[in-house]
Amino acid sequence: MSVPLTLRDLCEDRGLGLRIAGPPADLDRPIGWVHASELDDPTPYLDGGELLLTVGLGPHAGTGPRDYVARLAAHGLSGLGFGTGLGYDEIPAAVVDACARAGLPLLEVPERTPFLALTKAVAAAHAADRYAEVVRTDEARRALTAAALSTGVSAAGPAGVTRRGAGGTANVLAALAERLDAWVLVCDGDGRVRHAVPRSAARRASGLGEEIAKVRDHAGRSCVSMSDGARQVVLQPVRLLGPAVLVVGRNRPFTPVDQRIVEIAVSVLTLSHTRSAAVGRAERRLRTAVLRALLTLPGGGAEQVLADTWDPLPEGPVVVVAFGGRLSGPLPPALLDALDRAAPGFHAELDDRVVAVVPGETDDAVAAALAPAARHPDVRAGVSDPAPPGELDRALREATRALDAADRRDRPVVRFADLAAGGLADLVPPADAAAFAASVLAPLLRHDAERRGDLVGSLREWLAHHGQWDPAAARLGVHRHTLRARMAKAAALLERDLDSPGVRAELWFALHLPG
Incomplete structure (x- = not known):
């Protein structure tokens, strides 16, 4: 991770020959840029964080050194560099006193050191930082891509958390957690923790439920960053099997490069899943073809x-x-x-x-x-x-x-x-069974509906007694010859042979269906 150039770094560069003027000051302030100006109020042209260079005209113009320095300090400048050997052989005491009062670091720049040398030093340091960021981002991209292509597993956890067999997704999350020295979660569309690195991070989801839901349900692509003192959490939507949210957190702020690496992880996960989904669709079609072959071949x-x-x-x-x-x-x-x-x-x-x-x-x-x-x-x-x-x-x-x-x-x-x-009734869908019973028994039901006898009840009792006439007739309270006549009538209406075991089984099934 790159470290911003500070005033101390410039002072320690012997080639520049800078000297700290006045009482000790905060030299660990980062330098955003170097700017030279002799205006009595250059702040409208500054963003804050700059090292301002002057040969002494600005501090002694307008309202004087004290107000001049106070404006610079209030604007958030990193420090003031005073060039000697031109207008002043040494830094005026009024300027030294004003910087001490305002807590603004004051550096003496000797005549042999052109202001341009300071500009080049800061520009080179920034270029090195940018290059280091590019290298770190590129290394992260390659590492996360390699993790996505890997089949090994980097994390394990309880139910609902990353386990063996989770594949490239688990490896990407483990690589992301290692590179950022952070904990990582993926929560699915139901709010469940699908992956957690390390496994103990799963418990953090309960405190982030509302934020996770907002990111998951947002209509467009959105990123949410939450900061609580030194702790920072970043939430990004990600598409896996369905809408999900990637949550990354740690106990110190994320740099812009860190957040870029999180975005890279989201892209890698999305592309990896898209690729896996395409392969998975082809694999499922092959599985279906194999299954059909299994069902038709000997x-x-x-x-x-x-x-x-x-x-x-x-x-x-x-x-x-x-x-x-x-x-x-x-x-x-x-x-x-x-x-x-x-x-x-x-x-x-x-x-x-x-x-x-x-x-x-x-x-x-x-x-x-x-x-x-x-x-x-x-x-x-x-x-x-x-x-x-x-x-x-x-x-x-x-x-x-x-x-x-x-x-x-x-x-x-x-x-x-x-x-x-x-x-048997449990093996046949109710609608099919009812239709079968209604079709088979329809002639008997019509006969009984016209009050010409009780063929349905007589048939049920006769079958229940295995075709034995006397016990069935006794149960019905009729003479056995009457029962014989009814069964002959039923056989004629049904156009079936009641002595056939198959016919008896079908009729017994139809007679005992509910309805």
Whole structure:
């Protein structure tokens, strides 16, 4: 980091031959520029921070040395350089006394030192500072870019904070924190801390919630800088998977170069994510193609396709997890990103669902695949039974049925094993089941509605007694010949053979649907 040129630096340059006049003064003031003037009031032409040079005409014109020096001090000049050997052989006592009273550093410039030499010295120092800033900025740009391209991980933390697998983003933030000797946060669109370097910095987000929300929700690109004494915090919007805010802070002020490095980090993160997003889209299309191949090729061929294009399927049984939900659009990109980082096995998009194929020997892999969806309340998941890798199509059908049931029941997760245990009615969407029942039983319902008998109730009781006439008739309170006549009438109206086990199963299903 460059250090501004001060009055002390000029005095220590023996080639200039400067001498401190009067009592000790603050020589560590930075010099913004050098200006020579003999006006009795040069302040209208000065910005403050300059070293003003004079041969003595200005202090002794107008209102005299005391008022002259007071104006310079009030304007914030760094110091006064008095040239001797021309109008004055030494600095007049009145000028020395006025500078002492005003606390303005006073330097004697000998005749052998032209004022231009001081100007050149300050200009050279400023040029060196600018060059150092350019070098530091360029080094930071290269370091941050290299970090973005790196696949290693520089930070780890609790849930919601940078972890292994976070990739280039984590490395960029770690490099930024190291270069600025600062702590760094990235907060996502929900206000959660997505990354923190170091991990202990995550707790700082709670005290910055209002400022983070303002920067995140601002219509245009905005940067907010907050200062509390020596502590300074800079907030910048950044685009990752969605709107986010980069927060950088430390216990001393940021220089303009520091703030430029923060801006570079924002650009690197944005470009890195844009590049990663393009690669990710191509990768997702490839995953979908591979999944379709897995579902259509025979078992051995499917496994070979996956081995040639992706990681091989795990040995032993696999479980398929299907993700969908009550969403107005596609599944959240954050869910796909989380599956990339957290879910074992293979996953791909298929139509309006995301399908994950994970090892099925234990529940650990399934739990890891389901964990990212828990953060999205509108996402639903269906889990298949374990299946051999060659029977992925069956497992996908099971997961899809379970997903449909989860959507109907408004439950986050439904497992096919639980669904199957609930009976056939749980496997069929209610609307489809109701339509089936209405179609099958329509002739009997019309017959009973015309008050010509109770065929529906008689059929239900007869089926409940496995086609046994006497117990069913007794239950209905009719003679068994009456029940036989009713079943003959029902068979004729339905145009079905009631002795067929399949027909009996369909009728039993239709008769026991609600409604």
